[in-house]
Amino acid sequence: MSEKTASVPADQVINLGRRRLMAGSATVIAASMTGLAKAADTSSAPPPTSAGKPLPPYVAWKDPNAMIVHTGNTLETKRAAFGTSIITPADQLYIRNNLPAPNVSIVADRDAWEISVEGVKNPRKLTVKELKSMGLETIAMVLQCSGNGRGYFPSKPSGTPWQVGAAGCVIWSGVPVRAVVEALGGMVDGTAYMTGTGGEKLPEEIDPKSVIVERSVPKGAMQDALLAWEMNGAPIPHAHGGPLRLIVPGYTGVNSIKYIKRLAFTAEQSDAAIQRTGYRLSPPGQKGDPSQPSVWEMSAKSWINSPATDSAPVQAGLVQIKGVAFGGINAVRGVEVSIDGGKTWQAAKFVGPDLGRYAWRQFVLPVKLAAGTYTVACRATDSKGNRQPEERMENAAGYNNNSWRDHAMQITVV
Ligand SMILES: Nc1nc2c(c(=O)[nH]1)N[C@H]1C(S)=C(S)[C@@H](COP(=O)(O)O)O[C@H]1N2
Numbered sequence: 549m550s551e552k553t554a555s556v557p558a559d560q561v562i563n564l565g566r567r568r569l570m571a572g573s574a575t576v577i578a579a580s581m582t583g584l585a586k587a588a589d590t591s592s593a594p595p596p597t598s599a600g601k602p603l604p605p606y607v608a609w610k611d612p613n614a615m616i617v618h619t620g621n622t623l624e625t626k627r628a629a630f631g632t633s634i635i636t637p638a639d640q641l642y643i644r645n646n647l648p649a650p651n652v653s654i655v656a657d658r659d660a661w662e663i664s665v666e667g668v669k670n671p672r673k674l675t676v677k678e679l680k681s682m683g684l685e686t687i688a689m690v691l692q693c694s695g696n697g698r699g700y701f702p703s704k705p706s707g708t709p710w711q712v713g714a715a716g717c718v719i720w721s722g723v724p725v726r727a728v729v730e731a732l733g734g735m736v737d738g739t740a741y742m743t744g745t746g747g748e749k750l751p752e753e754i755d756p757k758s759v760i761v762e763r764s765v766p767k768g769a770m771q772d773a774l775l776a777w778e779m780n781g782a783p784i785p786h787a788h789g790g791p792l793r794l795i796v797p798g799y800t801g802v803n804s805i806k807y808i809k810r811l812a813f814t815a816e817q818s819d820a821a822i823q824r825t826g827y828r829l830s831p832p833g834q835k836g837d838p839s840q841p842s843v844w845e846m847s848a849k850s851w852i853n854s855p856a857t858d859s860a861p862v863q864a865g866l867v868q869i870k871g872v873a874f875g876g877i878n879a880v881r882g883v884e885v886s887i888d889g890g891k892t893w894q895a896a897k898f899v900g901p902d903l904g905r906y907a908w909r910q911f912v913l914p915v916k917l918a919a920g921t922y923t924v925a926c927r928a929t930d931s932k933g934n935r936q937p938e939e940r941m942e943n944a945a946g947y948n949n950n951s952w953r954d955h956a957m958q959i960t961v962v
């Protein structure tokens with residue numbers, strides 16, 4: 549990886565990689581295009597989203613009214629589209645690809661997909677079919693891009709300016725990683741990290757370490773991690789990482805590797821750019837480097853979805869203020885709402901079932917509002933008493949924004 553690319557956040561490094569790839573490797577591109585074309589219903593062009601840009605063909609099955617299409621590889625859910633169901637339906641879930649997805653032919657025979665498990669006493673390849681015989685667990689989890697909320701950074705970091713919608717709450721089913729590790733004799737001595745590698749085809753003419761999607765997390769994250777083949781009760785869509793995805797609950801999205809082909813227990817973190825210099829909490833103006841914290845665990849966060857600024861004006865009277873709250877690595881304990889820009893707060897009530905530590909909860913606060921303009925905000929508290937902060941933590945790439953002030957909204961009541 550060159551000095552020049554080392555200074556930009558991972559989102560951009562990878563885009564740069566793709567540009568190089570497009571310039572240099574017609575075969576790889578042609579191969580990935582074939583995949584896209586096959587995935588698409590080519591008989592009719594996808595309808596444009598209400599934001600304008602049409603859905604890319606490989607996700608033409610998404611709900612065009614729910615999505616904001618930033619680019620072909622970055623789609624977010626509209627704030628007003630998050631309903632009151634706890635679970636985000638597949639057709640409304642955001643998409644973030646650091647590299648073009650592998651050919652869709654990889655889901656033709658899902659059970660045949662192989663993963664290489666390394667750094668255990670008896671390393672070996674396992675098919676999805678074999679994994680299915682080794683255990684089963686289901687977990688509801690907030691999948692959230694590290695850059696969700698980047699759009700509120702006044703410093704305008706490079707990368708997608710996500711607002712709230714690079715997140716969803718999804719149910720995953722698969723085998724617990726700890727069951728696989730146990731079946732293969734346990735981790736080798738000296739393991740400190742769990743490293744997952746994505747199954748994308750890499751361009752041939754550039755250093756694979758500069759583009760490969762390979763992330764390491766502390767080995768303790770293994771306890772609740774899954775190798776999942778099902779999302780919301782159906783085989784994981786190819787676009788969301790089918791046939792097999794590593795799920796690391798409580799960690800930001802980048803750590804949950806799609807189409808995983810290798811899971812390794814390692815003494816060191818991966819030396820891939822996405823781990824070494826990408827996804828680091830660098831001080832503003834500084835390059836990412838391995839001495840800075842990696843973007844791993846998520847913290848308490850919440851936002852209001854309704855009334856939303858992008859929906860119709862609100863009628864005076866009793867208004868139900870609704871939103872989602874989650875604790876990240878810890879369970880969410882409570883959430884408060886303010887209608888005066890954070891001067892005073894009232895406890896909101898959770899609605900619907902509690903799907904566990906890593907899920908979000910829907911909340912509601914009924915308030916009587918007279919005509920006027922209000923700044924509504926919310927702040928979550930996790931089970932350890934950590935409260936969502938007023939201010940974002942400034943960092944060069946715009947990661948981990950959980951500032952309640954940034955997520956506050958002005959609503960007009962008529
Ligand atoms: N193999 C692979 N895994 C990946 C990525 C990727 O580009 N390739 N992107 C990561 C990032 S940055 C995020 S936020 C999530 C997005 O998951 P989704 O597209 O299913 O919403 O996947 C993560 N896992």
Ligand SMILES: [Mo]
Pocket residue numbers: 644692693694695801802
């Ligand atoms: Mo991400």
